Amino acid sequence: MENQKEWLEEKQHLEDSLNIIVHKIKELEHKEKGFKENAVALKKSFWNDVRVNLDTAEDVDETFFAIKQQAELLSDSELAQERAIRNVKVYERLQQSPYFARIDFVQDGQQDPLKIYIGVATLLDEQDENIVIFDWRAPISSMYYDYTPGDASYETLGEEIHGEMLLKRQFIIKNGQLQSMFNTGLTIGDDLLLDILAQNANEHIRSIVATIQAEQNKIIRHVNSRYLIVEGVAGSGKTAVALQRVAYLLYRYRDEMTADQILLITPNQLFNQYVHSVLPDLGEDNMQQLTFIEYAEKRLGKQFQLEYPYEQLEELLTEKDDTQYQTKLSIISFKASLAYKHLIDQYVSYLSDKGLLFKNIVFRGERIITAQEITEYFYSFPSTMSIPDRLQLVKEWLLQQLTKLEKAERTKEWVEEATELLDKEDYSKSYSELLYEGRYTENSFDDFDQERYKLARQIVKKHFKPLRNSVNKLKFVHMLGIYRQLFDLNSSINKDLQHLMPDNWEDICQQTLPNLAKRFIAYEDAAPFLYLQDKIEGQQTNRMIRHVLIDEAQDYSPFQLTVLQQLFPKARMTILGDGHQTIHPHTFNNPSLLDTQLYGEQAEKMILTKSYRSTKQIIQLTAKILNDGSEVEAFNRTGPEPSITIVPNEVELMDQIIQDINHLSIKFETIAVICKTAAECSAVYKQLNNRVDIQLINHNSKQFKKGILLLPAYMAKGIEFDAVIIYNASAANYSRESERYYFYTACTRAMHELHIYSINKLTYFL
Numbered sequence: 001m002e003n004q005k006e007w008l009e010e011k012q013h014l015e016d017s018l019n020i021i022v023h024k025i026k027e028l029e030h031k032e033k034g035f036k037e038n039a040v041a042l043k044k045s046f047w048n049d050v051r052v053n054l055d056t057a058e059d060v061d062e063t064f065f066a067i068k069q070q071a072e073l074l075s076d077s078e079l080a081q082e083r084a085i086r087n088v089k090v091y092e093r094l095q096q097s098p099y100f101a102r103i104d105f106v107q108d109g110q111q112d113p114l115k116i117y118i119g120v121a122t123l124l125d126e127q128d129e130n131i132v133i134f135d136w137r138a139p140i141s142s143m144y145y146d147y148t149p150g151d152a153s154y155e156t157l158g159e160e161i162h163g164e165m166l167l168k169r170q171f172i173i174k175n176g177q178l179q180s181m182f183n184t185g186l187t188i189g190d191d192l193l194l195d196i197l198a199q200n201a202n203e204h205i206r207s208i209v210a211t212i213q214a215e216q217n218k219i220i221r222h223v224n225s226r227y228l229i230v231e232g233v234a235g236s237g238k239t240a241v242a243l244q245r246v247a248y249l250l251y252r253y254r255d256e257m258t259a260d261q262i263l264l265i266t267p268n269q270l271f272n273q274y275v276h277s278v279l280p281d282l283g284e285d286n287m288q289q290l291t292f293i294e295y296a297e298k299r300l301g302k303q304f305q306l307e308y309p310y311e312q313l314e315e316l317l318t319e320k321d322d323t324q325y326q327t328k329l330s331i332i333s334f335k336a337s338l339a340y341k342h343l344i345d346q347y348v349s350y351l352s353d354k355g356l357l358f359k360n361i362v363f364r365g366e367r368i369i370t371a372q373e374i375t376e377y378f379y380s381f382p383s384t385m386s387i388p389d390r391l392q393l394v395k396e397w398l399l400q401q402l403t404k405l406e407k408a409e410r411t412k413e414w415v416e417e418a419t420e421l422l423d424k425e426d427y428s429k430s431y432s433e434l435l436y437e438g439r440y441t442e443n444s445f446d447d448f449d450q451e452r453y454k455l456a457r458q459i460v461k462k463h464f465k466p467l468r469n470s471v472n473k474l475k476f477v478h479m480l481g482i483y484r485q486l487f488d489l490n491s492s493i494n495k496d497l498q499h500l501m502p503d504n505w506e507d508i509c510q511q512t513l514p515n516l517a518k519r520f521i522a523y524e525d526a527a528p529f530l531y532l533q534d535k536i537e538g539q540q541t542n543r544m545i546r547h548v549l550i551d552e553a554q555d556y557s558p559f560q561l562t563v564l565q566q567l568f569p570k571a572r573m574t575i576l577g578d579g580h581q582t583i584h585p586h587t588f589n590n591p592s593l594l595d596t597q598l599y600g601e602q603a604e605k606m607i608l609t610k611s612y613r614s615t616k617q618i619i620q621l622t623a624k625i626l627n628d629g630s631e632v633e634a635f636n637r638t639g640p641e642p643s644i645t646i647v648p649n650e651v652e653l654m655d656q657i658i659q660d661i662n663h664l665s666i667k668f669e670t671i672a673v674i675c676k677t678a679a680e681c682s683a684v685y686k687q688l689n690n691r692v693d694i695q696l697i698n699h700n701s702k703q704f705k706k707g708i709l710l711l712p713a714y715m716a717k718g719i720e721f722d723a724v725i726i727y728n729a730s731a732a733n734y735s736r737e738s739e740r741y742y743f744y745t746a747c748t749r750a751m752h753e754l755h756i757y758s759i760n761k762l763t764y765f766l
C-alpha cells in the first residue's frame with residue numbers, strides 16, 4: 001500500500017516536472033522566434049541604420065563604429081538565438097528522461113529534508129526561482145554517488161555541508177514514462193547496474209551517469225592536482241570515467257573552458273568513433289580527439305614517410321627469428337627511453353658549438369647562399385644564445401640576403417624572356433596595379449619602362465616567394481641531416497657522447513641509417529625527432545588546450561609524454577591506463593606513464609580495481625593469464641564458463657568458429673573474432689567471407705557496425721564485444737613472454753562469452 005502511494009506520488013511528480021519542461025520549451029521557442037525575427041530585421045535594415053560617410057578621417061571613424069555597433073547587435077541576437085535552440089535541445093532530452101535519481105537530505109541544524117531529483121541538466125521552476133532538477137555535476141548531487149542512506153556530506157564553495165541522507169531512490173524513465181523505481185541501499189543500485197551491464201554491446205560506449213560508482217566519482221570530480229593518474233584493471237570504466245570527467249570539467253569551469261579546449265588522446269580512429277557520442281548524449285559539445293601519430297604526421301608527414309604504430313607492431317608480432325626480434329625490441333625501447341632523451345639533450349648542447357647542418361639555398365639551379373655561409377653566420381653568434389634564438393637571427397639575415405639577390409635578379413636575361421612570354425591577363429594586372437600605385441599616367445613617356453620594370457619585379461618576386469616561405473619556416477635547417485649525424489659512427493659526436501650511448505649503439509645506427517636515407521621515420525623515431533626539432537627550431541606549443549586526457553596511457557613512451565607536455569604547456573592532464581594491457585614495444589623496459597614519479601610532486605594517483613565489463617567467469621579466466629598474482633575484482637555478474645577448444649587443423653577450426661558464430665548470433669549483436677595480426681585476419685577473412693557475413697576491421701577502419709567482426713587484437717584495444725572468439729591461441733602463435741599482455745588485452749574484450757581456439761598445443765599463457 002505504502003509502495004503504491006509512493007509510486008503514485010512519483011508519477012505525479014514526474015508529470016509536474018514534464019509540465020514545467022513543456023512550459024520551458026514553449027517559452028524558449030517563443031524567445032527564439034523573437035531573436036530570429038530581430039536578427040532578420042537587423043540584417044534588412046543594416047545599411048539603413050548606418051550612415052556611410054567617408055569624406056574625412058573622422059567620418060570614416062564614425063562610419064566604422066556605426067558598422068561595428070550594428071554588427072555587434074546582429075551577432076548578439078544570433079548568439080541568443082543559438083543559445084535558445086541549444087537549450088530547447090537540452091529540455092527535449094529532459095523530456096525523455098528528466099531525472100534518474102532522488103535523494104532526500106536533511107542538513108544538520110535544519111528540520112525539513114530537501115528532495116533532490118538528479119538528471120543530466122538543471123531544471124528551474126516556471127518562475128526560475130527553485131531548482132526542480134539538479135544537474136548530476138552539481139556539488140549536492142555528489143552525495144548520490146558517494147553515500148548510502150545515513151550520514152552524508154558534500155563540498156560546496158570550499159565548505160563541507162553535513163547532514164543525513166534519508167532516502168536514495170533510482171528511476172527508470174523512458175519516453176517520459178516512469179517504468180520502474182527502487183530504493184537503494186549499500187551501493188548504487190546493484191540491480192540497475194547489473195541490468196545495464198547485462199545488456200548487449202554497442203557501437204559506441206554509453207554514458208554511465210546514473211550508475212557512476214563512488215570510486216569513479218572521485219576521479220570524475222578530482223580537480224586538485226596538475227596530473228591525475230588513473231590505473232584501472234581491464235573493464236573498470238577508465239574510458240567511461242574519462243568521458244564523464246570531460247562533461248564534469250565543462251560544467252565546473254563553464255565560464256572559463258569550452259569543449260574545444262579539452263583534448264582526448266586516443267589510440268586510433270576506430271576508438272575515436274567509439275567514444276564520440278557520450279558527450280553529445282550528455283548535452284555537451286565533444287572535446288577534440290587526436291592520435292599521437294596524427295600529430296606527428298601533421299608536422300613531419302609532408303617531408304617524410306612515417307611508420308604507423310600498427311606497422312611497427314605487425315612487424316614485431318610476425319618476426320619469427322628470435323635474435324632479430326630481441327634486437328628490434330631493444331632498439332625500440334631505447335629510443336623511447338629518457339636515457340635517449342638525455343642523449344639528445346647533450347647532442348643539442350654539442351650542436352650549440354659546432355655540427356649544426358644547413359642546406360644550400362638554391363635558385364634556378366644555382367647556389368645563391370651556401371650551407372657553409374649559413375653555418376659561419378650561425379656560429380658567429382655567441383654560444384650563450386640559444387640555438388632557436390640564433391636561428392631567428394639567421395632567418396632575418398637570409399631574408400635580407402634574398403631581398404638583395406632578388407633585386408639583382410631583375411635585370412637578368414631569363415626575366416626579360418619571361419616578360420615576353422607573359423599573357424594578356426598578367427599585363428592588364430600589372431597595368432591596373434601601376435594605375436593604383438599612381439605610377440601610370442596614361443600619357444607619360446616612361447610608361448613602357450615602368451611597366452617592364454613592374455613586370456620584371458613581379459616575375460622575380462613570384463619566383464622568390466617559395467624561397468622566402470621556406471626560409472620563414474626554417475627549412476634551411478637540415479633537420480634530417482642533424483638527426484642522421486647522431487647515428488654516424490665516424491662523426492666526432494659518437495666519440496664525444498659515447499658515454500651516453502648503450503652497448504648496442506652500433507646495432508641502433510645500422511638499423512636507423514638506412515631508414516633515414518629513405519626519408520623513412522620509424523615510429524620509435526617520431527617522438528625523438530620532434531623533440532630534437534623543437535630544441536633546435538624552437539618549441540611548438542598549443543596554449544589553448546587546458547586539459548589533456550590520455551586514454552590507454554600504458555602504450556605511450558616517456559619520450560612521447562615529454563613531447564606532449566611541452567606541446568601543451570598550459571594543460572592539466574588525466575592519464576588513464578592499465579599496465580597489464582601494455583602492447584606497444586616502445587614501452588617495454590621503460591617507466592610507465594602510470595608511474596607518478598614521472599610527474600614529480602604534482603601528480604596524484606587513483607586506482608580502480610573492480611571490473612564491470614565481463615562476467616565473473618570471464619574475469620576469473622583472464623586473471624589467470626596475468627600469472628603475477630594480481631587480483632581483478634569482478635562485479636557480481638555471472639555467465640557461461642569460457643571455452644577452450646583444441647583443434648587438429650585449420651579446416652576444423654573454421655568449422656567450429658562458424659558453428660560458434662551461428663549459435664552466438666541468436667542472442668548477441670556484436671561478436672568479434674580476434675586474431676593476432678592483420679596478416680592473420682586477411683587469411684581468415686578469405687576463408688570465412690563466403691560462409692558468414694563478416695566485417696574485416698583494419699587500421700584504416702573508422703567505425704564498425706553491430707554484427708560479426710574480424711580484427712587484430714591491437715584494433716580491439718579499448719573496445720568491447722558481447723562475445724569474443726580468439727582465433728588461434730596456440731603455443732606456436734603466442735610463444736613470447738612479451739606477448740602475454742597482448743593476449744590478455746584480446747581476451748578481456750569479452751562482455752558475456754569468451755571462446756578460445758587453438759590449433760594443437762595451447763599457449764602457455766593459459
Ligand SMILES: Nc1ncnc2c1ncn2[C@@H]1O[C@H](COP(=O)(O)OP(=O)(O)OP(=O)(O)O)[C@@H](O)[C@H]1O
Nearest residue numbers: 208211212213234235236237238239240612613718
Ligand atoms: N559505473 C558504471 N556504470 C555502468 N557501466 C559501467 C560503469 N563503469 C563501467 N561501466 C561499463 O563497463 C564497461 C567497461 O568500461 P570501459 O571501457 O570504460 O573500461 P576501461 O577501464 O576503459 O577498459 P579497458 O582498459 O579494458 O579498455 C563499459 O561497458 C562501461 O560502460
